[in-house]
Amino acid sequence: MDFDLTDDQATIRKAVAGVVRKFDDQYWMEKDLAHEFPTEFYDTLASGGWLGITTPEEFGGHGFGITEASILIEEVARSGGGMNAASSIHLSIFGMHPVIKHGSEELKQRTLPRIVDGSLHVCFGVTEPGAGLDTTRITTFAKRDGDHYVVNGRKVWISKAQESEKVLLLTRTAKFEDSAKKTDGMTLFLTDLDRDHIDIRPIRKMGRNAVSSNELFIDDLRVPVEDRVGEEGQGFRYILDGLNPERMLVAAEALGLGRVALDTAVKYGNEREVFGRPIGMNQGLQFPLADSLARLDAAELVLRKATWLYDRGEPCAREANTAKYLCADAGFQAADRALQTHGGMGYSEEYHVARYFREARLLKIAPLSQEMVLNFLGSHVLGLPRSY
């Protein structure tokens, strides 16, 4: 067993930390309060070539694995950028996976180099109000019309749709009731977010406000056949391939958030004096922070194991799900305790832990709830009957 990062990985961690350092808490607070996309941050990562960390070299990327991607995104979150920073680049980092694996050469040539150089912003259009996590129940329908499809339907919780040029869109090309298997009849596209046919409405929400979350109303959107990813009817399987990496990246984001929250709390605990001594001297404050350190460290190990398995091409669903579950939990708990350590100051935007807290809470819900992770572990790993 070897717990060391490789030279490349250590270099990536250090380099990313250096790059993101100039975007400080003040920057992220202002972006969050103004509900403004962090363009300067995004452009800096793009010009440094970081967005292509996992994209194959033939398309201009670096061809690294999910381990390196998770280290990158963890550092990004840990810089204080949290989910605002992570979500602005999350899909560029690994979201194109279904396209890389299943897309046509033409589609890849047309889109992937632009993902890498940052000129192409994409969003992920899967979730629907009537389906939630029950993805096979989506109803957005793509009807073939010559060399086009005509798409109608609704999507919800589409991150970054406002800022995106294209959407990786999951549709049904056969209705649920007409499909032999419920996972059949779904088709994936990478296509333009044509504002003439898609009404994008931002959702007002609790945090991560620098990156929008949106409802999409799709009305007779014409999608050229060339924008289809892989074969018709196979879209669900393509998406499925990307779910474990997504869980690992989200786990890394939660971990980074937890780390920065804990660092902030420790600093405050050492500096702030009440009753004539640093408040960190109180066991009531010190123990919860120490406990969070232990929990973050433990969660990190599972995450590292998960990405290691994935990069070796081995099954990793158990570890990826567990990593998401433990990191989200440890990250939120650390943020909550950081807020508590700050007392009243924690509730002000100025000390940043309130922002971490709001963002960390998101990771217990998205991209899937903690309860769905338990469903997975309960039925697929333990072999208990499906409970839902």
Next chain:
Amino acid sequence: MRWELSEEQADFRSVLRDWLQERCASAALRGWLDTGDPGPFEEQFAAEGWWGVGSPEELGGQGGGLVELALAAGELGRAAAPSSAWMGSVLAVPALANAPDAAKALLADGITTVLAVRSGAVPALRPTVSDDGSGLTGSVGSVLGADRARRLLVPVQQQNDTALVLVDAGSAHAEVRPRALTDRTRTIGDITLRGASGTPVAADAGAVLDQVALRAAVLTSADALGVTERMLEMTVEYAKQRHQFGVPIGSFQAVKHAAAQMLVQVESARSIVYLAAASVQAGHPDAHLHAAAAKAQVTAGAAKAADTALTLHGAIGYTWEYDLQLYYKRAMLDRVLFGAPSAWNERLAAALDLVPEGSAAL
């Protein structure tokens, strides 16, 4: 809203507490537990007339109701007293409302009469003994205090009806096999009847068992409250006495805060236990919710407080010689006695306007 114990109730509590401190002190208690015979305690308890408190005078009791019984249960818990015979019997009292002779035998003459229901579940009318015309046959497992009983009040399935039948525990056709519990301060027994005869009491068995469930919830919670109070006292006392790193361990915040959490548990338990007792006694429309909340919250909290008490005591709490082990085990048994918190939470959930189980879209 203001609710407090009447002067009489407060007096009763303090006199009983003093009595238990004297008669059920640790050395005597440990003697009964070691010999496995709590008889001497039970005899004294009955002889002093404590048995009748909380039951109607017309049935041979001394008046008062469930609040008085809850006070008694709390004090018995606080003393870790061997109270199974008493508890099993007071659960039977509602069934004897129309059987004054049997009630008087129990309440005034100390003829222990235990209701034959399983102690590991919420009491309900599910007769496992039937009357096939040639006597009562069947068995009831894990009945609290059955091994101490002279009479058993058994729910019986008759041809078209259910009934409660008084059976002499000493009869040749009745067998009570005692079973040991980890909590040695309480005892249970498995009852087996083979063609036994008995005397039916006039009662609506279903309605009686519904009442018994609420009574069991209130009295078990009250016991757990007393146990928690005592554990908190022991813990605070120990934390002041025991020194580490040159200071009493009670000066460490982690210890102090944990003890404060126990106090919060005690106070919240007190609030719901007496509310539930008064509510069940008065037949309040929400009495079933109050009793369920008490059982679910108080006994779960007591088990948690027991863990905290053990942690704060360190290794000494783990020893046989130190009395904390008695309370720890008692708290653990109270948690599952007459239904675990999950079972009582189910009852609460059933009363809420939630989506019925199984109807969610797949």
